[in-house]
Amino acid sequence: MFILKRQDVEITSVQPPKQERPIPILKYQGQVFRLVKVFPANQAEEAKEVWRKFTDEQGKACVLLEEPDRYSIWGRVRPEQLTEEAEGEDGTTLITQACLLLLQAVYVDIEDLLGARQAGAFQKELGDVLKQWRFPQADTPSAVTALLTTIDPLVPEQMPPWQEHHQTKLLEELYRIARSYFGNESFTERAVDTLQDLSKADRAQFIQWLSPPLAKLWAIS
Structure with missing residues (x-):
């Protein structure tokens, strides 16, 4: 979207009551942006590459x-999303819950239909993606195992502190990896069925959050 200099923008922060750290906020031409990723000065090319992935490949509105x-x-x-977060009422946890329901459903499907060896390979491949994209609380094999088998997606207190770019990347990569195992999209219908565990209002909020490309991938409407 844009490559900006410090003098072009205003940087402030909001302090959610349930978090120790404030959320850095960048304001530019009436638009509000939240910090996603930081690179040292000697990683300029890496920063630009990641920024292009967000903007060109994922269609995200981002600034560098x-x-x-x-x-x-x-x-x-x-702006209203930040207000909700500052009041401790943001929908981030709900979106992570829905993402984990889909993730665990795909894992169980692979284990049941393709066997333990394929399930293990899936877990390793998923772990590599989570580590590459620096997902909080997902950087070790044991943490990935917990995401797949131990954490209860219906318990908000157990959710990792993922942000929107983590959730979006998970759904994109989960679809890609699962399709490589099944060879088709048959897994999506079975996985999406698990969203029935959410309340009707929560399902509607998750569906509203989905971008059109993600909704099309997972055949969710």
């Missing part, structure tokens, strides 16, 4: 901020 000592990527958010 160039400063003397670092590069940072910021993703656009709705």
Whole structure:
């Protein structure tokens, strides 16, 4: 979307009451962006590559901020979303719950239909993706095992602190990996059925959150 300099933007923060750290906020031409990723100054090319992936490949509205000592990527958010988060009522946890329901359903499907060896390979491949994209609380094999088998998606307190770019990347990569195992999209219908475990209102909120490309991938409407 944009490559900006520090003098082009205003940087502030909001302090959610249930979190220790404030959320950095960038304002530019009436739009609001939240910090997604930071790179040291010597990783300029890597920062630009990741920024292009977000903008060109995923269609995200992002800015790349160039400063003397670092590069940072910021993703656009709705102002009301920040207000909700500051009040401790954001929908981030709900979206993660829905994502984990889909993830665990796919894993169980692979284990039941393709066997333990394929399930193990799936777990390793998923772990590599989570590590590459620096998912919080998902950077070790045991953490990945917990996501697949131990964590209860219906218990909000157990959810990892993922942000929107984590959730989007998970659904994209989960679809890609699962399709390589099954050879078709048959797994999507079975996985989506598990969303019935959510309340009707929560399902509607998750569906509203989905971008059109993601909704098309997972055949969710």
